[in-house]
């Protein structure tokens with residue numbers, strides 16, 4: 001190395017302090033067995049804190065049932081299966097029972113979502129979206145998707161699968177007050193751009209989309225609607241949101257670990273037989289090879305729970321979100337969409353500029369064991385992206401723990417004490433732990 005150069009330093013994207021902490025800890029271990037124990041200890045610290053002592057209000061999370069968790073650790077998770085279901089469709093022998101598990105999963109998903117086709121193999125919805133773009137577009141095609149300040153997700157933008165596919169990405173025009181698609185502006189822009197695909201669904205979704213009207217517009221040039229239902233998957237299956245496949249979307253992707261409350265997975269649903277080959281070819285052999293059959297088994301079990309309890313569970317999630325939105329607004333907190341009932345989903349969005357912004361508020365709430373996330377809202381400009389103005393709250397987990405409208409008043413009080421700084425977060429934390437003590441059991445399942 002030339003003497004005037006500083007010593008080579010690895011470019012590390014992860015936080016250097018946290019990696020340094022791990023290196024020090026491993027250095028102090030006298031054996032690999034102790035190193036393994038440190039991993040287990042960290043998992044247990046999380047299980048105690050997040051699992052038993054927190055109000056988990058992160059919108060993308062959901063607690064799974066004991067049966068689903070048990071299946072995630074099952075023997076079949078050590079088996080190799082790739083390809084499609086059936087003896088001649090596989091490379092490996094010995095998949096007789098694996099075929100049964102997978103077929104049960106696919107058929108259960110079709111029952112829950114009342115559709116002709118379902119795929120179960122992808123580990124995440126990111127790959128579901130990549131599958132749709134691979135199957136339904138060519139590089140250079142024009143698509144319209146929702147920008148992040150209106151709730152759009154990176155998977156449909158330039159920095160995600162849509163960008164990797166080399167698509168020309170245009171914004172779906174949104175109304176910043178109504179938090180819905182601006183249909184007039186959409187009609188004008190879409191007729192000019194003539195996108196091959198329009199992607200709806202978002203990470204911040206409060207209200208339904210004018211799907212029928214949009215599908216009619218894009219049909220003028222043979223364009224189609226793709227519904228990224230990552231967040232709303234459960235609400236759709238439980239009949240508590242719009243029904244995209246029947247309103248004009250040709251394909252839905254979803255994250256099974258969000259409102260659907262199964263293991264983290266990507267799901268794809270569609271009805272059109274002409275999509276079966278392009279979608280399935282993009283899944284295998286392009287984006288999945290050995291898929292996790294333990295996860296597939298857990299997904300099938302979650303789908304069965306959903307058939308029994310999905311409607312009641314999802315309805316209560318929405319009721320709780322509306323109750324929490326109202327309780328917070330009653331206490332003077334600005335809640336988006338307050339002029340139209342706050343939300344029709346599991347989410348509410350707060351404008352927390354008056355309390356120091358989304359990052360600071362989310363960090364203060366976490367000190368009080370209330371877990372949320374900072375979120376972009378329509379007023380945010382690109383330079384604000386690390387310090388957005390909003391806070392996103394979801395009611396999936398508290399609902400599955402058995403909370404109802406009355407408890408949302410208590411949750412609102414706890415949030416407001418942190419927002420207003422009337423007491424130290426440490427004090428609120430004690431009350432949160434006390435409250436959580438009464439809500440440890442998972443509801444809406446057979447266990």
Ligand SMILES: *Cc1c(COP(=O)(O)O)cnc(C)c1O
Pocket residue numbers: 060123124125126127129152153155201202203228230231254255256265266
């Ligand atoms: C969460 C999310 C995704 C990605 O889903 P994963 O299952 O986490 O990969 C895609 N689209 C939207 C709108 C999301 O909110």
